[in-house]
Amino acid sequence: MGQVLAVRNLNKAFLSEKGTSVDALQDIDLVVDENEFVCLLGPSGCGKSTLLRIVAGLEHPSSGSVVYRGEAIEGPGRERGMVFQEYSLFPWRTILDNIGLGLEFSGISAEKRRRRSEEYLALVGLERFGSAYPHELSGGMRQRAAIARALANNPDLLLMDEPFGALDAYTRILLQQELLRIWQERRKTILFVTHGVDEAVFLADRIVLMSSSPGRICRTFSVDMDRPRKRKDPRFGQLTDTILEELNAETLAGGESFSPV
Amino acid sequence: MGRFFLKGAMSLILPLCLLLAWMHLAGAIDNPMVLPPLRDVFSQFLHPGKSVIGLGSLFQNVAVSLVRVTAGYFVAVLIALPLGILMGASSRAHGLFQGLIGLLRPVPPIAWVPLVLSWFGMTSFATLVGLRSGPHYVYLSNFKMSMLFIIFLGAFFPVVTSAVHAVQSVPRTYVDSARVLGARRRDLFWKVLLPGAAPTLVNGLRIGMGSAWTSLVSAEMLPGSISGVGYLITHAYELARIDLVMTGMMSIGVIGAFLDMVFRLFGEERFAWQHQVK
Numbered sequence: 001m002g003q004v005l006a007v008r009n010l011n012k013a014f015l016s017e018k019g020t021s022v023d024a025l026q027d028i029d030l031v032v033d034e035n036e037f038v039c040l041l042g043p044s045g046c047g048k049s050t051l052l053r054i055v056a057g058l059e060h061p062s063s064g065s066v067v068y069r070g071e072a073i074e075g076p077g078r079e080r081g082m083v084f085q086e087y088s089l090f091p092w093r094t095i096l097d098n099i100g101l102g103l104e105f106s107g108i109s110a111e112k113r114r115r116r117s118e119e120y121l122a123l124v125g126l127e128r129f130g131s132a133y134p135h136e137l138s139g140g141m142r143q144r145a146a147i148a149r150a151l152a153n154n155p156d157l158l159l160m161d162e163p164f165g166a167l168d169a170y171t172r173i174l175l176q177q178e179l180l181r182i183w184q185e186r187r188k189t190i191l192f193v194t195h196g197v198d199e200a201v202f203l204a205d206r207i208v209l210m211s212s213s214p215g216r217i218c219r220t221f222s223v224d225m226d227r228p229r230k231r232k233d234p235r236f237g238q239l240t241d242t243i244l245e246e247l248n249a250e251t252l253a254g255g256e257s258f259s260p261v
Numbered sequence: 262m263g264r265f266f267l268k269g270a271m272s273l274i275l276p277l278c279l280l281l282a283w284m285h286l287a288g289a290i291d292n293p294m295v296l297p298p299l300r301d302v303f304s305q306f307l308h309p310g311k312s313v314i315g316l317g318s319l320f321q322n323v324a325v326s327l328v329r330v331t332a333g334y335f336v337a338v339l340i341a342l343p344l345g346i347l348m349g350a351s352s353r354a355h356g357l358f359q360g361l362i363g364l365l366r367p368v369p370p371i372a373w374v375p376l377v378l379s380w381f382g383m384t385s386f387a388t389l390v391g392l393r394s395g396p397h398y399v400y401l402s403n404f405k406m407s408m409l410f411i412i413f414l415g416a417f418f419p420v421v422t423s424a425v426h427a428v429q430s431v432p433r434t435y436v437d438s439a440r441v442l443g444a445r446r447r448d449l450f451w452k453v454l455l456p457g458a459a460p461t462l463v464n465g466l467r468i469g470m471g472s473a474w475t476s477l478v479s480a481e482m483l484p485g486s487i488s489g490v491g492y493l494i495t496h497a498y499e500l501a502r503i504d505l506v507m508t509g510m511m512s513i514g515v516i517g518a519f520l521d522m523v524f525r526l527f528g529e530e531r532f533a534w535q536h537q538v539k
Contacts (some may be wrong), residue, residue, distance in 0.1 A: 106443055
């Protein structure tokens with residue numbers, strides 16, 4: 001299996017409002033292989049979203065290299081799609097026109113765009129809502145549409161920034177199953193940011209655990225359970241427990257304890 | 262539809278109360294210099310075509326004022342809107358213009374009057390097209406550059422300021438998600454920033470229109486003005502015709518409220534989505 005993404009020795013420092021330099025990410029090394037589903041897991045403020053934004057090309061590292069299939073990442077590219085936490089759909093466009101946005105940017109004809117958009121609309125089960133506006137849809141439906149929009153551009157690597165973070169527990173579980181189905185059907189590589197341990201254990205092939213101030217990778221777990229995974233499976237609970245303990249140990253210094261979801 | 266009328270009726274309650282209070286107070290005070298009877302003022306509205314105190318009819322004066330406001334406002338929007346959008350989109354443009362705009366904005370239009378008069382003098386639409394006399398001259402000389410400039414100033418700053426704000430407050434997630442989908446700079450501008458800012462832009466145009474209409478009276482108090490609702494008020498005051506003063510005031514109020522409503526209805530209809538977005 002080939003390497004899709006290789007992050008080496010990456011550091012990222014921000015200037016705080018007082019003008020001092022704050023280390024957001026320190027010595028990050030991360031490799032993501034073809035068709036792999038990797039979760040970046042960590043408490044808020046550990047820089048996992050920053051890392052994802054750097055891979056997307058929306059931000060630049062202070063030092064180190066980020067290489068996508070042998071080429072250094074300079075900026076955003078169609079081959080790396082991204083799904084945001086919420087409110088990323090354009091509220092003035094219908095769902096169908098939102099999904100066709102990437103195709104529109106690449107100058108594909110309206111007719112072809114419509115057909116492709118409808119195909120992806122169906123993929124996420126929103127056939128009946130193509131002409132609706134985002135505010136007319138529930139949060140879960142909006143995130144389905146956001147996923148369809150990213151996929152319609154046919155990216156090879158899908159970056160997801162807590163895409164289900166704002167959803168209620170039931171909808172979240174539903175969309176996790178949907179995402180796995182789509183991932184298996186379309187053979188994508190996914191880098192998924194979450195602060196939910198349960199979510200990571202349910203989804204990932206590999207969980208990359210991060211700790212905060214400065215943001216570092218503290219441990220990596222391989223999840224060797226067949227899919228569909230059952231939450232009642234004892235191994236599921238065991239792994240969740242191990243990760244939680246590790247997280248609590250890491251965040252104890254900050255006085256913040258970690259919840260399972 | 263029923264709710265629409267209910268809301269309309271609600272907003273009329275207090276103005277009607279005011280009219281009632283006026284009617285009773287005018288009777289009790291019985292001094293037209295303090296508060297003229299309501300019917301005197303309303304009879305002006307019932308005969309809008311009748312010439313008043315040698316200034317032409319109410320209707321003519323309102324029309325002249327409307328054309329002035331529209332012309333000054335139009336020029337202001339033509340410059341302020343693109344400038345504000347540019348400043349909102351580019352931090353470099355913002356840095357360049359912000360200081361100057363910040364310094365000029367607090368100066369009220371009326372403070373410009375002496376300068377504006379010495380700059381533009383009696384220049385009007387008529388002198389611009391080379392007319393010196395004739396019926397067209399009489400009409401076109403109503404539109405003096407000095408007045409248009411005062412109205413321009415009244416509209417310019419609210420429009421430019423709110424346009425900057427409109428573009429700057431487009432959520433970053435919209436821009437980011439367009440960029441990862443492959444948007445070029447041109448796409449970002451036309452397909453993200455502009456539609457995202459549109460509701461706030463229209464609201465800024467609305468505030469600018471209100472402000473232009475408000476500076477009308479200042480503009481029409483300039484020397485050389487011989488028409489318009491603002492001048493009607495000044496001149497009626499000199500003749501102690503308080504009923505006409507109030508007619509003028511009410512015309513300004515009613516027309517201003519009407520223009521504002523047109524903008525609001527357009528905005529609400531066109532940008533229904535914005536109420537549902539955080």
